[in-house]
Structure formats: structure tokens, C-alpha cells
Amino acid sequence: MAKILMKGNEAIGEAAVRAGGLHYFAYPITPQSEVGEYLVKRLPEVGGVFVQAESEVAVGNMLFGAAASGKRVFTTSSSPGISLMQEAISYIAGAHLPAVFINIVRGGPGLGGILPAQSDYFQATKGGGHGDYRLLVLAPSTVQEAVDLVMLAFDLAHKYLNPVMVLGDGMIGQMMEAVEFPESIKETDDPMTMDWPATGCEGRDPRIIKSLYLDPQALEKNSFALADKYKKMKEEEVRYELYKVKDDCQVLLISYGTMARICQTVIDEMEEEGVSVGLLRPITLFPFPENEIREQAWKENIRAVLSVEMSTGQMVEDVDKAVQGRKPVEFYGRTGGIVPSPEEVKDYILKILGKK
Amino acid sequence: MSQYEVTFAGFGGQGIMTAGQLLAYTGMNAGKQVAWIPSYGPEMRGGTAYCTVVVSDERIGSPIINRPQGICVFNRPSLDKFGPRVKPGGLLIINSSLVDATSDRDDIQVLEIPANDIAQKAGSGKATNMVVLGAFVGATGIVEFDKLKETLTEKMGRKKDLLQINYKALDEGYELGRKAKEEKVKG
Structure with a gap:
């Protein structure tokens, strides 16, 4: 298929459709309302359904119910809306159900603002809801990658029977870039052939989908079953990209999403000025590319590791953990909807190197 | 050219976003x-609107461009806000139909075009954005002019009468931009 120019939010909607995500529940919120605007027209064309709920709390619980059917279900929202869904996310994880949550992050806390931010990293990767659960978290840095990761999110949600979050930001949602989609809508597995969904129990024993276990032995067993899935994710799903990580790099940047693109510009400009800096861009935030960061950070030529974020410092805690104190871990971030400019990141790097 | 960045800025309703998208x-x-990349934030109808377009031969890094090589301003507030931000050696196009001021910078090329008047003559004031876009492409050569017209046809093919007006507006703007480029080369 030829490339088309599309706004991130609309491309995300189309990507979900191509992945066979035909069951969409949502409540509008800036900066991702265009996803709903797009899908309200698009889904009926392909036999899908969009239910605009009365609130994000309802969205979460509608997803819980729909996910139990074995169909590919998803929602899109932004920070305050995702906060309202946390209870349902915990239940969905506890009940081993697949669902895709797309968070086009805006500044917080509280109602915050509507401009891009990365201040929901903790919520996404450490669990905003209660209990021993994790989300698999994917962070796109271009509109094309948003498309690819949304499609991947559905596959992973069904592979692990666990909620998957795509963590974008307002910039990814609002920006237009050239994108390519697969030719046709993915043929998804028929729930009747699966061994877990609620498909009507004619001719078989009923299946019980729940997160309530009053027997502590049973609840512990369920939590360890979840833990086993997260261990497998750590073994099989770590994704990241290296940009200009070379033998003479003095500083290793760790940055994801929109922020990583700004770091790319920083690296290109500093290269021209004779300062070698590289980037490791996590694509999965959980599982986090911990071993890969350690491997790069421990190289002799690296003087410092710098986590650059649109937050007051969240991912840096994971970077710190990865580096294990062997190299200085620095942080630079802006937040509240302010996206750091390449110049200020550059200045900070020069400061670390004692050149400013 | 490896990368070129241009910002279009004006009032909501002047076709700022459309001009950028067409490019x-x-x-x-x-x-x-x-x-x-659009300006997005708490905006109001009739308020300011701007968008930035990045055209590159390589993978695009930062989508936030503070100092673009080209800026096209459609109204006075945009001149005041964006005029100082043009990268040295860059291009500033001013819609002189609505902007009664100019830039005193001598490190950039300044091109004043009565875009509303030209668009009116071409058949509709709504084509002001096409006059400016034509002038921008004429003055920079960032994309081929024929390719621009082809794309316009692809996007507006069904509205035949409007298409003719837009062609005319693009042509008139392009000529002014091209002449300015030639004069610049001659020095």
C-alpha cells in the first residue's frame, strides 16, 4: 500500500482496525479525541462497533466485559481518563484478559493541561491500579511506529492474555507523518476456537473469568501465574533502538517517544560539533531494556548516562537501577506540556562533560 | 538540501493548516x-494558528522547530511573534495585504506579497494561502512546482471551479517567489 499522510490520532484508529480491533469503547478527551472522531465513521464500515461510554470508569468496565468474549477490544484516552480506568485495568489483568489501552499522555497531575508529556511513566509501568500486576507498555516515537505498535499491542495482549498499553504523547497524536498500513484487516482467531473466553458453554463446562479469590492459596497461585507471564515478557519482548551508539561516545542518552526524536537531533548536531553522544531508545517501557542499557553504559568510553524525559524524573529510576551505580546517572527533563528544545538538552550534556 | 523547515502562521480561517498540509x-x-506539526493548545476561533512542516531527505528528528529556515506570516501578530525566529540566511514571506509592517532584519531574505489582493483577483480571497505557498515554493524550490500542482489536483480534484482559482493563485505566487529568488542570486 502507498504511503499516506495522516495525523497520529487517526493513524492509531486505522491501525487498530487493521489489527482486527473492531470493538472500541471510549470517552473523548484532548489530545486524542480525533481517534474517536475517526473510528465513529470507520468502524461501522468494517462491521465494528464504537460505544461512547458515559465516563472512563464505564469504558474500563465495558472493556472488561468485552475482553471476556475473546474479541480484540481497545480504548484510547489521555492521562486523567486513564486514571479513571485503573480499577478496571487491575481487574482485567487479574482475570487474565487481553485488552489494549492507548494513552496519549498530557501534562498532569490532576486535570493538568492538554499539551504533550511523559509524566504517566510510573502509572503505566509500575501499575496505577492495585495488586501484583504489570502492563506490557509500548512507546512509539513516530506516527508510523504508533501504527506498528498499536497493531503489535493486540497480538501481545492475546499472546499473554494481559492488558497492553501504548504510551504515546500529545505530539504523536497531533502530528501528521507519512504512514503505511498492511493491505487488509487482519484475520483474527475465532473466540470459539480458544480455550478461555466466555462463548456460551453449550456442550462444555462453564469457564469462570474472575479476579476474586478469597482463598489465599488460590489468590497467591493466580498472582504467581501473572508473575510468570511478566518474567516471560522480560525474556521475550524487550524492544529498543540504538542511535549512533559508537565506541567513542562519551554520553549515553536514554529517552523514549517524542523526547527521543529531540535527542536524535541533539546527537546529529553535536556530532557536527565533534562531541560523540549516542541514544538507547526503549520501545518497550515494560519490559524495560535493563540489560541492554547496562551493557552499553558499562562500556569504558561512557562517562555518564543521561535520562531525558518530559517529566520531573520517572524513567531515570529504572535507568539508575540498570546502571547499578557503575556510572553517573544524570537526569534532564521539562514537564507540564513543555517539550525540551535540542538546545537545552545540548547545554546540559556539555555541562555534564564540563564544557560549559 | 538535507532538511528544510517552514512555519505558516496567521489567523484561524486563513488556510494556514491547509497550506502546510499541501506542502x-x-x-x-x-x-x-x-x-x-500543528500548534495545538487552548485556542479560540479567530485566534492565532500556526503549523510547521519539515521536509527532509533523512529520518526527521525533533518535531519541535524553534528556528525554521522559512516562515510565512499572514497577519501582524504572526510577524511580531515569528519574524525574529527565522534562522539567519532564511526566508520570511509577509502577506503585505494585511500586514502594514516589515522586518528590519538584514540577515534574512524578506519577501512582501499582497497575497489577499492577488487571491481576490484570481477569483477568491480564500486562495490567499495558495498565493503564499506558491511564492514560498518559487523562492525556495523545496518541492517541484509541478508536483505541488499535481498534489493540489489530487486533493481538490472534485471541486473544478475552486481548483482553477487555486491554480491561478499558486501560479501568481510562484512567479513572485521565483523572481525574488533570481534577484537574490543576481545579488
Whole structure:
């Protein structure tokens, strides 16, 4: 298929459709309302359904119910809306159900603002809801990658029977870039052939989908079953990209999403000025590319590791953990909807190197 | 050219976003990497609007461009806000039909075009954005002019009467831009 120019939010909607995500529940919120605007027209064309709920709390619980059917279900929202869904996310994880949550992050806390931010990293990767659960978290840095990761999110949600979050930001949602989609809508597995969904129990024993276990032995067993899935994710799903990580790099940047693109510009400009800096861009935030960061950070030529974020410092805690104190871990971030400019990141790097 | 960035800025309703999108589409059709970034935030009807387009031969890094090489301002507030931000050696196009001031910078090329008047003569004041876009492409050569017209046809093919007006507006703007480029080369 030829490339088309599309706004991130609309491309995300189309990507979900191509992945066979035909069951969409949502409540509008800036900066991702265009996803709903797009899908309200698009889904009926392909036999899908969009239910605009009365609130994000309802969205979460509608997803819980729909996910139990074995169909590919998803929602899109932004920070305050995702906060309202946390209870349902915990239940969905506890009940081993697949669902895709797309968070086009805006500044917080509280109602915050509507401009891009990365201040929901903790919520996404450490669990905003209660209990021993994790989300698999994917962070796109271009509109094309948003498309690819949304499609991947559905596959992973069904592979692990666990909620998957795509963590974008307002910039990814609002920006237009050239994108390519697969030719046709993915043929998804028929729930009747699966061994877990609620498909009507004619001719078989009923299946019980729940997160309530009053027997502590049973609840512990369920939590360890979840833990086993997260261990497998750590073994099989770590994704990241290296940009200009070379033998003479003095500083290793760790940055994801929109922020990583700004770091790319920083690296290109500093290269021209004779300062070698590289980037490791996590694509999965959980599982986090911990071993890969350690491997790069421990190289002799690296003087410092710098986590650059649109937050007051969240991912840096994971970077710190990865580096294990062997190299200085620095942080630079802006937040509240302010996206750091390449110049200020550059200045900070020069400061670390004692050149400013 | 490895990368070129241009900002279009004016009032909501002047076709700022459309002009930027048309340039981005054209760049994409010409096989370039493109990004179109709107101003988004708490805006009001009739308020300011701007968008930035990046056209590149390589993967595009930062979508936030503080100092673009080109800026096209459609109204006075945009001149005041964006005029100082043009990268040295860059281009500033001013819609002189609505802007009664100019830039005193001598490190950039300044091109004043009565875009509303030209568009009116071409058949509709609504084509002001096409006059400016034509002038921008004429003065910079970022994309081929024929490719721009092809893309316009692709996007507006069904509205035949409007298409003719837009062609005319693009042509008139392009000529002014091209002449300015030639004069600049001659020095």
C-alpha cells in the first residue's frame, strides 16, 4: 500500500482496525479525541462497533466485559481518563484478559493541561491500579511506529492474555507523518476456537473469568501465574533502538517517544560539533531494556548516562537501577506540556562533560 | 538540501493548516520524509494558528522547530511573534495585504506579497494561502512546482471551479517567489 499522510490520532484508529480491533469503547478527551472522531465513521464500515461510554470508569468496565468474549477490544484516552480506568485495568489483568489501552499522555497531575508529556511513566509501568500486576507498555516515537505498535499491542495482549498499553504523547497524536498500513484487516482467531473466553458453554463446562479469590492459596497461585507471564515478557519482548551508539561516545542518552526524536537531533548536531553522544531508545517501557542499557553504559568510553524525559524524573529510576551505580546517572527533563528544545538538552550534556 | 523547515502562521480561517498540509503531501509524493506539526493548545476561533512542516531527505528528528529556515506570516501578530525566529540566511514571506509592517532584519531574505489582493483577483480571497505557498515554493524550490500542482489536483480534484482559482493563485505566487529568488542570486 502507498504511503499516506495522516495525523497520529487517526493513524492509531486505522491501525487498530487493521489489527482486527473492531470493538472500541471510549470517552473523548484532548489530545486524542480525533481517534474517536475517526473510528465513529470507520468502524461501522468494517462491521465494528464504537460505544461512547458515559465516563472512563464505564469504558474500563465495558472493556472488561468485552475482553471476556475473546474479541480484540481497545480504548484510547489521555492521562486523567486513564486514571479513571485503573480499577478496571487491575481487574482485567487479574482475570487474565487481553485488552489494549492507548494513552496519549498530557501534562498532569490532576486535570493538568492538554499539551504533550511523559509524566504517566510510573502509572503505566509500575501499575496505577492495585495488586501484583504489570502492563506490557509500548512507546512509539513516530506516527508510523504508533501504527506498528498499536497493531503489535493486540497480538501481545492475546499472546499473554494481559492488558497492553501504548504510551504515546500529545505530539504523536497531533502530528501528521507519512504512514503505511498492511493491505487488509487482519484475520483474527475465532473466540470459539480458544480455550478461555466466555462463548456460551453449550456442550462444555462453564469457564469462570474472575479476579476474586478469597482463598489465599488460590489468590497467591493466580498472582504467581501473572508473575510468570511478566518474567516471560522480560525474556521475550524487550524492544529498543540504538542511535549512533559508537565506541567513542562519551554520553549515553536514554529517552523514549517524542523526547527521543529531540535527542536524535541533539546527537546529529553535536556530532557536527565533534562531541560523540549516542541514544538507547526503549520501545518497550515494560519490559524495560535493563540489560541492554547496562551493557552499553558499562562500556569504558561512557562517562555518564543521561535520562531525558518530559517529566520531573520517572524513567531515570529504572535507568539508575540498570546502571547499578557503575556510572553517573544524570537526569534532564521539562514537564507540564513543555517539550525540551535540542538546545537545552545540548547545554546540559556539555555541562555534564564540563564544557560549559 | 538535507532538511528544510517552514512555519505558516496567521489567523484561524486563513488556510494556514491547509497550506502546510499541501506542502507536506507534496513532499511525501516526491519521496521525501515529512512531518506536519500543528500548534495545538487552548485556542479560540479567530485566534492565532500556526503549523510547521519539515521536509527532509533523512529520518526527521525533533518535531519541535524553534528556528525554521522559512516562515510565512499572514497577519501582524504572526510577524511580531515569528519574524525574529527565522534562522539567519532564511526566508520570511509577509502577506503585505494585511500586514502594514516589515522586518528590519538584514540577515534574512524578506519577501512582501499582497497575497489577499492577488487571491481576490484570481477569483477568491480564500486562495490567499495558495498565493503564499506558491511564492514560498518559487523562492525556495523545496518541492517541484509541478508536483505541488499535481498534489493540489489530487486533493481538490472534485471541486473544478475552486481548483482553477487555486491554480491561478499558486501560479501568481510562484512567479513572485521565483523572481525574488533570481534577484537574490543576481545579488
